[in-house]
Amino acid sequence: MRLALPKHGRRLLLAAPAALLISLCLGVIAPAQQAKPPAKDYALIYGTVWSANDTPAAGVPVTIRRADSKKPSWELVSDRRGEFAQRVPPGKQDYIVQANIKVPKGQTKPELTVHIEDNERQDIGLHLTATGPSLK
Numbered sequence: 001m002r003l004a005l006p007k008h009g010r011r012l013l014l015a016a017p018a019a020l021l022i023s024l025c026l027g028v029i030a031p032a033q034q035a036k037p038p039a040k041d042y043a044l045i046y047g048t049v050w051s052a053n054d055t056p057a058a059g060v061p062v063t064i065r066r067a068d069s070k071k072p073s074w075e076l077v078s079d080r081r082g083e084f085a086q087r088v089p090p091g092k093q094d095y096i097v098q099a100n101i102k103v104p105k106g107q108t109k110p111e112l113t114v115h116i117e118d119n120e121r122q123d124i125g126l127h128l129t130a131t132g133p134s135l136k
Contacts, residue, residue, distance in 0.1 A: 056082025067094035
């Protein structure tokens with residue numbers, strides 16, 4: 001039994017393999033073994049801001065700066081779960097993470113010093129209580 005195709009259908013059957021061959025030659029379809037560029041190394045500071053009653057605090061401004069700098073390098077806001085994350089360059093460095101909130105005169109804003117050794121993740125808990133921040 002022979003399949004009867006209209007004239008334009010036969011042309012389409014012949015044109016499809018030719019189009020595939022041309023696109024492969026021109027590089028339109030990427031070869032399967034094409035390597036992706038290597039991912040850049042980084043360290044990650046991942047934190048949660050906790051309110052005075054130990055619930056996650058959303059919408060808290062957080063700044064991160066290198067310990068040897070006075071100006072913040074990154075400004076973030078905690079999300080609805082009180083969480084924030086910031087990629088920082090890998091390598092030995094100390095960072096100051098601070099909740100940028102109003103405090104009574106004479107008190108300091110809650111802050112932590114985070115030590116990064118290489119391309120690692122540091123998890124912290126920034127507590128907005130009278131006892132101050134703590135590492136978890």
